[in-house]
Amino acid sequence: MPRLPGKGIIPSKAEQKLINDAIYGRAFKGLTRKQSDEVRKEIVRGIRDKEGIQEVIKRITASGNVPVAQANLIVRTEDHEIRAILREAAFKINDPKGENLYKWAGPSYQPGRSTKVCQEIKRLTRNGVTMQRLKEIVREQAHKYNPKWEVRDWTPHGNCRHQPIRYFGD
Numbered sequence: 432m433p434r435l436p437g438k439g440i441i442p443s444k445a446e447q448k449l450i451n452d453a454i455y456g457r458a459f460k461g462l463t464r465k466q467s468d469e470v471r472k473e474i475v476r477g478i479r480d481k482e483g484i485q486e487v488i489k490r491i492t493a494s495g496n497v498p499v500a501q502a503n504l505i506v507r508t509e510d511h512e513i514r515a516i517l518r519e520a521a522f523k524i525n526d527p528k529g530e531n532l533y534k535w536a537g538p539s540y541q542p543g544r545s546t547k548v549c550q551e552i553k554r555l556t557r558n559g560v561t562m563q564r565l566k567e568i569v570r571e572q573a574h575k576y577n578p579k580w581e582v583r584d585w586t587p588h589g590n591c592r593h594q595p596i597r598y599f600g601d
């Protein structure tokens with residue numbers, strides 16, 4: 432599970448705003464508006480209370496209104512995106528001009544288990560790129576490999592466990 436930036440790096444009000452901006456205003460595929468609202472509420476609560484993904488999924492599926500598989504995908508996707516947005520914000524505090532270099536990091540590629548898209552993003556960013564360029568590459572590759580995926584800034588596919596990290600050279 433990718434960790435959140437250290438406590439206190441992002442002022443909590445700013446952090447809450449980033450979370451809200453990331454998650455509100457969208458309906459989830461296949462869910463009614465009411466279901467979407469409920470799901471959002473539980474995800475935000477989970478992040479706030481530092482719960483594990485499973486606890487959030489359990490609450491969402493308790494009523495029987497949202498199928499487990501769908502809850503799984505939604506919660507993992509939103510959780511991943513929000514954590515990456517918070518990482519980006521934390522990096523920006525130390526890099527206001529966007530001059531530092533970053534790369535894409537996460538589990539190694541395993542045939543049959545992983546998608547190729549993150550492998551490709553890793554390859555393209557292995558020598559470090561700016562945060563803005565990294566974001567562009569994630570978007571470009573997500574579009575190329577998963578044209579039907581609702582592309583986010585930091586989540587190029589479902590169940591993604593990759594995140595931006597600082598690149599300091601080899």
Ligand SMILES: [Zn+2]
Binds near residue numbers: 549588590591592593
């Ligand atoms: Zn991934």
